[in-house]
Structure formats: C-alpha cells, structure tokens
Amino acid sequence: MEQASRATDFPIVASAAAEEAPHLEVSPGRKIAGRELGIYVHWPYCTKICPYCDFNVYRDRGADHSALAGAILVDLSAQRRLSGQRPVQSIYFGGGSPALMRPRDIAAIIATVDTLWGLVAEAEISLECNPTDLGSAGLEALRGAGINRLSVGVQAFDDAGLKSLGRHHNRADAIRTVTDAQQHFERVSLDLIYARPGQKLEEWRRELGFALDLGVEHVSLYELTIEPDTAFGRKARRGALPRTVDPLEDFFCSTREIAANSGYAPYEVSNFARTPEAQARHNLLYWRAQDWVGVGPGAHGRLTRPEGRMALTAFSRPDLYIEGAERGNCFEEADILSSADAGNEALLFGLRLAEGIDRAFLRDVAGRDCDAAEFAQLQADGVLEKSSQRIRATERGAGLADALARRLAFRH
Numbered sequence: 001m002e003q004a005s006r007a008t009d010f011p012i013v014a015s016a017a018a019e020e021a022p023h024l025e026v027s028p029g030r031k032i033a034g035r036e037l038g039i040y041v042h043w044p045y046c047t048k049i050c051p052y053c054d055f056n057v058y059r060d061r062g063a064d065h066s067a068l069a070g071a072i073l074v075d076l077s078a079q080r081r082l083s084g085q086r087p088v089q090s091i092y093f094g095g096g097s098p099a100l101m102r103p104r105d106i107a108a109i110i111a112t113v114d115t116l117w118g119l120v121a122e123a124e125i126s127l128e129c130n131p132t133d134l135g136s137a138g139l140e141a142l143r144g145a146g147i148n149r150l151s152v153g154v155q156a157f158d159d160a161g162l163k164s165l166g167r168h169h170n171r172a173d174a175i176r177t178v179t180d181a182q183q184h185f186e187r188v189s190l191d192l193i194y195a196r197p198g199q200k201l202e203e204w205r206r207e208l209g210f211a212l213d214l215g216v217e218h219v220s221l222y223e224l225t226i227e228p229d230t231a232f233g234r235k236a237r238r239g240a241l242p243r244t245v246d247p248l249e250d251f252f253c254s255t256r257e258i259a260a261n262s263g264y265a266p267y268e269v270s271n272f273a274r275t276p277e278a279q280a281r282h283n284l285l286y287w288r289a290q291d292w293v294g295v296g297p298g299a300h301g302r303l304t305r306p307e308g309r310m311a312l313t314a315f316s317r318p319d320l321y322i323e324g325a326e327r328g329n330c331f332e333e334a335d336i337l338s339s340a341d342a343g344n345e346a347l348l349f350g351l352r353l354a355e356g357i358d359r360a361f362l363r364d365v366a367g368r369d370c371d372a373a374e375f376a377q378l379q380a381d382g383v384l385e386k387s388s389q390r391i392r393a394t395e396r397g398a399g400l401a402d403a404l405a406r407r408l409a410f411r412h
Contacts, residue, residue, distance in 0.1 A: 035304050037083060038090040038285045039113050041072060042296030043098040044318060047132075051166040051231030052193075052224060056298030056316045057096050068297070068318050069105040071325035073112050075295040075314070078328060080116040082310070083293055083303055088117045090124040090282035093147070099129035099138070103145040110146040124149055124187070124281040131169040131177040139184040149187035151220070152178055156193065157207050164197050166231070178214050189218035189280065194251050196224050201246035205254055212262040217278035221255050222270050223248065252399045269352045269401055287353050289346040289365060295330070297321040302345075309342040309365070311335045339367040340410040348405040356392025370408045378407060 045060035091113055093106065110125060126149040127142060134142070142150070154174045156162045162170060169177075181188045192211055194204050211219065226236050235241040244251065256266055264272035268287060273279045285292055294301030298316035302309065313333040315321040324330035337345070343366025350357035363369055370391070378384040383397030384404060393401055 036089050036285055036288075036290040037086050037117070038092065038282050038290070038292040039076070039088055040282075040292050040294045040296075040299055040301070041091065041093045041098065041109060042294065042299040042314075043093060043095040043101055044297045045100055046095065046097045047100070047130075048166075048168050051235075052226070054227035054230050055096065058318065060097070060100055065101075065318075066105075067322050069101070069108070071322045071330070072109060072295045074325040074328075075321075075330045076109070076112050076116060076293070078325075078330070079293045079295065079301070079303075079312075082305070082312075083117070083291065086117065087120045088113055088123060089120055090126070090285065091119075092282040093127040095128060097130055097133055098127050099133035099142070103141040106142070106147065107145040126151055126187075126280070126282055128153060129177075130167075131173040134177070136180050136184075139180055143184050148185065149189070150181045150185045151189045151191065152181055154178065154190045154192055154211070156196065157211055158203065161196050161199065161203075161207070165193065175214075178216065182214075182216065187218070187278070188216045189220060190214075190216050191220045191222065193222050193224050194255060195244045195248055197244070198242040199244050201244075201250050201254060204251060205258060208255065208258050209262070212259065212264065217275065218271070218273045218280060219259070219264060220271050220280075221259070223251065249399070256398075265354075266398070267354050269398060287349045289342075289349060289361070305336075308336040308339075309345075311337050338412060339365070340412045342366065343368075343410040344405065347408055347410075348402065351391075351393050351401040351405050354392070354398075356390045358390055359386070360389070362391075366410050368410070370410070374407055378404060 042056065044056055044058050045065065046057050047060055049057055049059060091110060093101070098106075106127070110119075113119065125147050127147045128151045129142075130153050139150070152174075154177075155165055155167055157171050157174055159171050178188070178190055190211065192208065194208070208221070226232050226241070228237075232241055259266065259272045263274055265274075266272050267276075267279050268283070271280060271283070282292075284290075289302075291303050292301055293303070294312060294314065297314060297318045297320075299314045301312040303312065304310070311333070312331055314330045315324050315332045320332075321330050343362060346357060346362055346365050347370075350362070359369075375384065375386070375391075378397075379386070383394055383400055385392060385394050393404060397404060
C-alpha cells in the first residue's frame with residue numbers, strides 16, 4: 001500500500017535516535033468506535049529460527065526476559081487509553097515461540113487484560129507452540145495460566161519434510177504433542193505447510209489424510225511462501241531451492257478436497273474447522289477488519305478511532321521496545337490510514353473468507369463502492385459473486401483472493 005497519511009496528534013517515533021515519544025491519550029470528549037477488540041502478544045524468542053520464517057524473531061540464548069514481560073504489561077496499560085473501554089473477545093500469544101514464556105508471565109498478561117478491559121465470558125485465549133517446546137507438565141502449566149486454545153506448529157508429519165524445513169522436531173514428537181494437547185485442551189489446532197521443496201502431491205495427500213485423522217478440531221494448511229529476506233529466499237535466488245514436483249494449483253485443490261471429505265469446512269483460504277465454534281475467533285478479528293491491540297516487539301495493531309483507522313507498529317528490537325515502555329510509548333510507527341488504504345486492507349483480508357465481506361461495512365470503511373466495471377468483469381470471469389449484502393470469492397476464485405483484492409483496490 002502507499003504511505004498512509006499521518007496522524008496529527010500521534011507523531012511517529014522513527015528510530016531509537018528520535019525524540020522521546022509523547023504520551024498517547026484519547027482526545028477528550030471523543031467517542032471511541034465500537035468494533036470488536038482482541039489482544040495480540042508477540043514473544044520474539046525462538047530456540048531456532050526456521051529458514052522460511054520472516055517474522056520478527058531472535059534466538060533465545062537463555063537470558064532473563066523479565067524486563068520484556070514487564071514492558072508488555074506497561075504497553076497494555078498505555079494502549080488501553082487508545083482503545084477505550086470495550087470488552088476483549090480474544091487474546092493470542094504468537095511469535096516466535098510464546099510457549100517459552102514463563103507461565104506466571106502469561107497469567108499476569110491475561111489478568112492485566114481482564115483488569116484493563118474485561119474479558120468476555122469464555123474468551124478465546126490462544127497460544128502457539130512447537131512440538132518440542134512442552135511436555136505434559138508444560139501443557140498443564142499453560143492451561144493453569146489461562147490458555148484455553150493451543151495451536152501446534154507441526155508443519156510436517158514427514159521426517160524428510162521436517163528436515164527440509166529446518167525444523168528441530170521429528171514425526172514422533174509431532175504426534176505425541178498433538179495427542180497430549182488434546183488431553184489438556186478442548187480447543188486444539190495444528191499448522192501444516194505444503195508445496196515444500198521437492199514435495200510430490202501424492203506424498204502431501206497421504207500426509208494430510210494422516211493429520212486429519214488425528215481428530216483436532218481446526219487445521220491451518222499453508223502453501224510454503226518464499227520470502228526474500230529469509231534463508232530460503234537466498235537459496236531460491238541462487239537456484240538452490242528445489243521446486244515442488246507437481247503444480248501448486250493441484251496442491252491447493254487437493255487440500256480443499258481432502259479436508260472437505262474429512263469434515264473440515266474452509267472458512268478462510270488456509271483455515272479449516274469441523275464446526276463454526278472451532279473457527280479461530282481471534283484471527284477472524286483480523287479477517288473481518290475488527291480491532292486489536294498488538295503488544296511485544298514488532299507487534300502490529302489496528303484501532304478504529306474518531307480520527308480514522310489507526311495502524312500501530314511496536315519497536316522491533318526487544319531492547320528498544322523495553323526502552324519505549326520506560327518512556328510510556330512503545331510505538332515505532334503510528335499512522336492514520338487513508339480511507340482507500342483502510343478499504344484495501346478490508347478487501348485483502350475479507351476476500352480470503354468464505355463468508356466474504358459485508359458490502360455496507362466495506363463502503364463505510366472505504367467511503368465508496370468498489371469499481372463497478374472491474375467487479376462486473378471479475379463476476380463474468382466466475383471468480384467473484386455478490387448478493388444484496390455481501391461480496392465473496394467463488395470456489396473458482398478462492399485461491400486468487402490476493403489477486404482479486406489487487407484488482408478491486410481503491411485508488412487514492
């Protein structure tokens with residue numbers, strides 16, 4: 001997207017050398033818009049950085065991270081003044097490897113969110129983990145800290161595939177962790193990556209069938225994306241990264257077919273659930289262009305305010321984030337999005353959903369309708385459809401959501 005317009009009363013902190021950030025407050029007398037609200041907590045440390053990962057992560061070398069945990073609590077308090085008082089629907093601990101956090105720090109964050117905003121009854125509180133992060137005692141400790149949904153980063157149930165992805169667990173570790181997680185948590189999801197280097201379609205079909213037979217209620221099934229600033233990206237530029245044996249479209253179609261035959265509905269391009277209740281409620285906040293507070297190094301947030309749709313990005317380096325908390329502002333960037341940019345975000349995420357986008361909501365966000373001629377062409381091509389209330393990608397267009405959003409993009 002093009003550079004968003006700046007917020008006049010929320011100056012940007014561009015670097016550690018910039019002047020100390022102002023204390024951010026809700027402007028007196030202004031009413032905060034009432035969208036649903038979630039909390040994203042980014043824990044940036046991992047025991048190992050995978051070659052395909054482009055998230056804001058750092059190797060965990062056993063240092064004491066108490067200062068970072070404390071800074072997250074301070075950041076939450078500061079952002080409460082921005083979001084206004086409204087109940088929190090969900091908390092998501094991501095990373096990195098948030099399972100490496102001390103359970104008492106996780107419990108303190110959950111309690112602080114409840115004190116500052118209030119959690120809705122039976123709020124979804126999710127945490128990501130790797131198969132070697134936790135044993136049975138660790139899973140029990142997470143549950144005791146307040147986690148009620150676990151997302152297990154399996155990525156592959158094939159030892160050769162795990163090796164190709166640079167993972168530090170094996171098939172047996174993955175099976176054991178998924179099985180143990182189901183004993184401790186009612187809500188369990190697992191992540192798998194397909195179209196891996198050198199992978200054959202038939203290998204993926206067998207692997208996915210095995211994974212779904214484990215009986216978890218939710219799966220996230222992602223095509224491997226090669227990002228330029230990763231080890232895989234550098235290998236790809238050298239021509240040293242093997243391609244998949246079969247076409248990517250075949251992987252995508254087979255994934256949806258196998259999931260459907262096993263009782264998993266695709267409610268988002270890469271996410272499948274056995275029941276509506278099993279859908280990832282926190283991620284739905286993103287896809288439906290609702291609001292979330294992002295805390296932790298490099299975390300992103302979106303808050304709807306009287307000034308407009310606010311895009312917030314925390315300092316990515318943990319030391320700068322901790323220093324920001326001491327000054328009362330952890331933001332490296334704080335922008336008010338233009339109506340076009342806010343509308344394009346809603347398109348980009350909403351077209352990934354099977355339910356599509358509410359037309360009145362999109363018009364309210366963007367300030368206008370999508371280009372009628374462009375939409376008519378996509379409709380004629382059989383990749384988009386609309387009702388009086390919603391627009392959505394068709395089954396034929398489901399794998400083209402990003403391209404469709406670009407075609408329909410609002411211009412400045």
